[in-house]
Amino acid sequence: MARYTLKVRRYKPEQGEGPYWDEFKVDLEGSLSVLDGLLQARDREDGSLAVRCSCRAAICGSCGVKINGESTLACKTQLGDAHEAANRRPANGGRSGSAPIVVEPMGNMPVLKDLVTDMESTHWEKFRRVTPWLIPEGPPPEREYIVPPESMIDVTQSMACIQCGACVSSCLSLEVDPEFVGPAALAKAYRFVGDPRDSQAHERLHDLAEDPHGIYDCTHCFSCIDACPKGVAPMDQIMRLRRLATQEQEIEDRNNGSRHEEAFVDIIRKKGTLDESLLLQESYAAGVKGKLMPKPSAIKGLLESIPTALRGIRAGKMRSLPKLIPGVHHKLPGDAQKHVRRIYEHAEEHRTELNLYIQGEGGEEEGVPGAQGVPAGEVGPAPDEEGDR
Ligand code: FES
Numbered sequence: 001m002a003r004y005t006l007k008v009r010r011y012k013p014e015q016g017e018g019p020y021w022d023e024f025k026v027d028l029e030g031s032l033s034v035l036d037g038l039l040q041a042r043d044r045e046d047g048s049l050a051v052r053c054s055c056r057a058a059i060c061g062s063c064g065v066k067i068n069g070e071s072t073l074a075c076k077t078q079l080g081d082a083h084e085a086a087n088r089r090p091a092n093g094g095r096s097g098s099a100p101i102v103v104e105p106m107g108n109m110p111v112l113k114d115l116v117t118d119m120e121s122t123h124w125e126k127f128r129r130v131t132p133w134l135i136p137e138g139p140p141p142e143r144e145y146i147v148p149p150e151s152m153i154d155v156t157q158s159m160a161c162i163q164c165g166a167c168v169s170s171c172l173s174l175e176v177d178p179e180f181v182g183p184a185a186l187a188k189a190y191r192f193v194g195d196p197r198d199s200q201a202h203e204r205l206h207d208l209a210e211d212p213h214g215i216y217d218c219t220h221c222f223s224c225i226d227a228c229p230k231g232v233a234p235m236d237q238i239m240r241l242r243r244l245a246t247q248e249q250e251i252e253d254r255n256n257g258s259r260h261e262e263a264f265v266d267i268i269r270k271k272g273t274l275d276e277s278l279l280l281q282e283s284y285a286a287g288v289k290g291k292l293m294p295k296p297s298a299i300k301g302l303l304e305s306i307p308t309a310l311r312g313i314r315a316g317k318m319r320s321l322p323k324l325i326p327g328v329h330h331k332l333p334g335d336a337q338k339h340v341r342r343i344y345e346h347a348e349e350h351r352t353e354l355n356l357y358i359q360g361e362g363g364e365e366e367g368v369p370g371a372q373g374v375p376a377g378e379v380g381p382a383p384d385e386e387g388d389r
Contacts, residue, residue, distance in 0.1 A: 004028065166227040
């Protein structure tokens with residue numbers, strides 16, 4: 001048994017006061033969870049402490065909070081680990097060894113009380129936005145839709161989502177654009193786009209590509225991947241949606257998202273690092289032809305992007321004069337550029353989907369379930385076990 005201090009962010013709207021911090025001492029084994037600590041604090045010290053939980057086994061997704069600044073499940077985080085992490089935090093400097101475990105409500109969501117957030121407006125509303133149900137074609141079969149198990153493997157990762165909201169809480173794009181559809185809803189969108197029984201893949205992709213707050217609003221920050229307690233990797237699902245939208249369905253979105261992505265990849269292929277001065281022009285008016293005969297939409301897009309470009313310059317993204325001159329971009333030293341090209345070639349040759357439920361942590365090629373001769377049923381948790389919602 002050890003003694004831990006939980007520093008909890010409190011908020012009691014009924015008292016008409018702003019948020020404040022409260023500390024609780026709990027006596028528990030380090031192998032027990034932060035949720036166990038919170039429940040002990042509520043039982044022994046303050047019955048008004050609001051915490052949401054149900055299964056206490058990382059299944060129902062209701063106990064999402066921030067622990068030491070990281071969005072996660074309180075029932076899946078051990079007190080001992082949280083204590084160690086708290087003492088590693090630079091924010092706790094000077095309290096080494098005795099730093100409290102800091103528990104806060106999830107981010108990007110309004111707080112209702114203490115650790116309980118309103119997920120309706122920030123999570124469930126967006127979730128419904130992606131039409132999270134199957135839309136099959138034709139009359140329903142007499143008994144059930146039957147699909148080969150291997151055709152479902154690709155969506156198993158997104159099916160593992162338990163809707164805890166940890167990815168939504170940690171999403172940096174949502175902080176900037178609260179209208180962003182968000183990682184959880186987009187991961188769910190992939191679950192249906194990738195389902196062979198669904199007949200609306202093109203419509204779904206078109207809708208999410210055309211939405212200015214859709215798939216191209218993700219900035220690749222990886223926060224949702226770090227936060228997800230179930231390995232769903234929402235950002236990977238968003239990238240899959242993009243790939244399907246551009247490469248399979250050839251959707252050229254009005255937000256210029258697909259061309260922007262293409263320009264980004266091409267510039268780095270050619271130069272090794274990102275020449276920011278070329279990015280906008282290549283996104284809207286690619287190549288010599290694009291610049292000599294720009295389409296009216298390209299001119300409009302470039303003009304509309306001037307405020308963004310100015311903000312980038314002001315924020316120090318292009319610090320030196322050469323960085324502002326198109327094409328005058330520093331070269332990589334030595335053979336570095338060749339290495340970059342080799343990375344591209346390797347990626348093209350070994351293009352594999354990064355689905356942990358298919359490849360496993362080590363990414364072993366052999367024995368990949370779903371590959372020839374390997375039964376799909378031998379991989380990962382069955383969708384039902386992980387709560388497909
Ligand atoms: Fe159900 Fe934590 S209580 S996931």
